[in-house]
Amino acid sequence: MSDIQKIGSAGSVESNDCLVTISASDHLEVEIQSIVDAFFHDQIEKVVLDTLKEKGLNNVKVSLQDKGALDYTIKARLLTAIERMEAK
Amino acid sequence: MRRSLLFIPGNNPAMLQNADVFGSDAVIFDLEDAVNVLQKDSARNLMHCYLETHPNQPMEVVVRINGLDTDYYQKDLELIVSDNIDSIMLPKARVVYLNQLDEMLTKIEKEKKMKKHIKVLPIIELAVSVLEVEEIVKCPRVDGVLLGAEDLTSDMEVTRTKAGVEIEYPRARIAMACKAYQIDAIDTPFTDVNDYEGLLKDALHAQELGMNAKSAIHPNQLDTINKVFLPTEKQITWALRVRQATKEASEKGLGVFSLDGKMVDKPVMERAEKILMKAEKFGAI
Numbered sequence: 570m571s572d573i574q575k576i577g578s579a580g581s582v583e584s585n586d587c588l589v590t591i592s593a594s595d596h597l598e599v600e601i602q603s604i605v606d607a608f609f610h611d612q613i614e615k616v617v618l619d620t621l622k623e624k625g626l627n628n629v630k631v632s633l634q635d636k637g638a639l640d641y642t643i644k645a646r647l648l649t650a651i652e653r654m655e656a657k
Numbered sequence: 658m659r660r661s662l663l664f665i666p667g668n669n670p671a672m673l674q675n676a677d678v679f680g681s682d683a684v685i686f687d688l689e690d691a692v693n694v695l696q697k698d699s700a701r702n703l704m705h706c707y708l709e710t711h712p713n714q715p716m717e718v719v720v721r722i723n724g725l726d727t728d729y730y731q732k733d734l735e736l737i738v739s740d741n742i743d744s745i746m747l748p749k750a751r752v753v754y755l756n757q758l759d760e761m762l763t764k765i766e767k768e769k770k771m772k773k774h775i776k777v778l779p780i781i782e783l784a785v786s787v788l789e790v791e792e793i794v795k796c797p798r799v800d801g802v803l804l805g806a807e808d809l810t811s812d813m814e815v816t817r818t819k820a821g822v823e824i825e826y827p828r829a830r831i832a833m834a835c836k837a838y839q840i841d842a843i844d845t846p847f848t849d850v851n852d853y854e855g856l857l858k859d860a861l862h863a864q865e866l867g868m869n870a871k872s873a874i875h876p877n878q879l880d881t882i883n884k885v886f887l888p889t890e891k892q893i894t895w896a897l898r899v900r901q902a903t904k905e906a907s908e909k910g911l912g913v914f915s916l917d918g919k920m921v922d923k924p925v926m927e928r929a930e931k932i933l934m935k936a937e938k939f940g941a942i
Contacts, residue, residue, distance in 0.1 A: 579699050585671035641706035642670040648706070649699045 577654025580638075580646035587638040589646040592653050594630040597621070603635035616643045623653055658938055659683055659841050659870040660799065660886035661879050662719065666691035668700035673707050676714075679876040680883065682939075683717035688733050689724070689748050701736050708741040708896060721746035725754040731761075738765045740773045746803065750779030752789050755796040776800045778843070782808035787827045794838045801841030803872060804831050807848070819855050821862065832847065832867030844871040846878075853881060860885040887939055888932045891932050898934075899929035 576592040587603075599617050601610060617631055622644075631647070638646070663666045663681035665672045667688045688706075704720065722735050722745055723729035733872035738745070747758055755777065762775050777798040781787055782805030783820040795800060810817040811817045817823065823912050830864065844863035847856045856878055860871050864885055871882045888896070899916060906914040913922045936942045 578701075583671065584673060638670060639674055641710045642703065643705040645703040646699070647741075649702045652698060652702075 570629050575654045575657040577650040577652065577657065578592055579649035579653060580642075582634055583634055586593045586644070587633055587635040587641070587643055587646055589643075589650045590632045591647070591650045592630050593654075594628050598630040600630070602633070602639055609619065613643060616640050617647060620647045622646050624648075627650065631634070640644070658937060659843070660939065661882040662717075662803075662843060662870065662872045663876060663879060664721075664872060664874050665847065666700075667704050667720075668692050668696050673703070675709070677716065679879060680885075681716060681818045681876075681879050682870070682871065682937075683719050683744075685709060685719040685721050685746055688737075689721050689722045690728070690829045696922075697723070697730075700874060701733060705736045705837075707929075708737070708739065712741045714741065717744065719744040719746050721748060724748045725757060725839065731808070734765060736770075738762065739769060740771050743773070744776040744778050744800075744845065745782060747777045748780050748805070749783055749808070750781060750786055750793060751783075752796060753777055756801065758919070759797040761846060774798070778803055780805040781827065781831055782806075783812050784809070787830060787936070790831055791837075792835045794834045794840060799840065801843050801870070802831055802835050804844040804845040806845035819849070821859060825866075828866045828868060832941060835866055835869075841870050842868045844868040846872045846874045848874065850877065851876040855876075856881050859883065862931075885938075888936045888942055892932050893936050893942055896929035896932040896942060897942075900933065901927060903929075 578590045580588045581584050585598050595650065599614055601613055603609065603613060612637060612641065613633065621629065659682040661681040662683040662685050663679055664685045664687050665676055667686045680709060686704055688700050688704065708937065718741065721743055722733040726749065747754060774799065779793050779799060780803045780865060781790055786793065793799065804827055807817060809827060810823055815823045827876045830865065832842040847859045849855055860882055863871060870886055873882055874881055899921060902916050902921065911918060915921065
């Protein structure tokens with residue numbers, strides 16, 4: 570899949586949720602800010618990378634502000650952000 | 658057979674992650690009224706990912722999709738219908754929509770090679786749906802009907818009150834239709850989540866009219882609803898005595914007999930068995 574030069578965002582900064590923003594880039598970059606970063610940084614990053622791989626996206630920048638979201642919430646918000654980016 | 662059904666907004670991660678601990682017989686994940694039109698895609702994806710990671714829930718899993726008169730229902734069905742849910746709740750139900758929904762579900766079940774046969778819970782929230790309810794209960798997959806009083810009173814241009822006089826007729830008509838076809842008659846939610854006395858009164862009245870379950874919009878309403886729609890200890894004791902006396906009478910070749918000076922015949926025996934069936938299902942005996 571070709572990388573798209575647009576931006577998509579989904580989610581919120583409410584408790585148990587996360588706000589995900591994705592945009593096209595010339596390389597893969599994942600930026601995570603989390604209230605549980607000390608314990609779950611690697612786990613959150615893995616969910617993001619697995620989801621990007623599933624969607625065939627290599628050159629994108631993902632910014633994630635996490636407020637304690639579970640894995641399925643992170644994945645869902647990222648999927649929505651990707652769909653919104655692709656729709657623009 | 659249900660007593661309580663709890664609505665949970667489909668785009669609220671904090672509530673989703675606790676959905677299985679509230680103690681309702683069914684959870685209704687809402688993609689319709691509880692979700693802003695700009696967040697329909699987000700809610701749908703959240704529900705999909707949640708359901709994928711929660712395949713075996715301890716309660717019935719119902720998803721309220723968007724109505725068949727909107728642009729959202731097809732995507733809802735495509736993404737949400739799977740073996741991880743039990744039922745679809747259809748807002749603003751009409752016979753024509755229920756037949757369309759049945760066709761779409763049949764197609765999806767076949768394409769996804771599903772093991773489950775998805776049930777449908779229509780919401781009666783239009784005046785015309787009240788008039789159609791005798792046909793709605795006969796539609797394929799329908800195994801319960803919910804009264805949606807907020808939209809119905811809006812359609813009727815009447816004020817919604819706690820006393821509920823304005824919904825007396827639809828409540829009775831829905832209960833009658835459901836009982837005629839032995840499916841669940843599910844009462845409308847009580848919308849004041851801080852008025853527990855009002856909730857109790859409202860639930861008891863719905864039960865008197867023949868409703869056998871009630872929907873809730875807050876977990877704190879569940880205890881009251883579960884108690885109201887469960888047979889009382891006195892009813893269970895009576896039903897157990899009827900069952901024992903029926904057995905003894907049958908051994909003597911009697912079809913009708915007397916218990917505590919009152920006649921017990923087939924309808925009374927059936928009533929006792931219904932009470933015991935419900936009590937057994939919900940662990941009261």
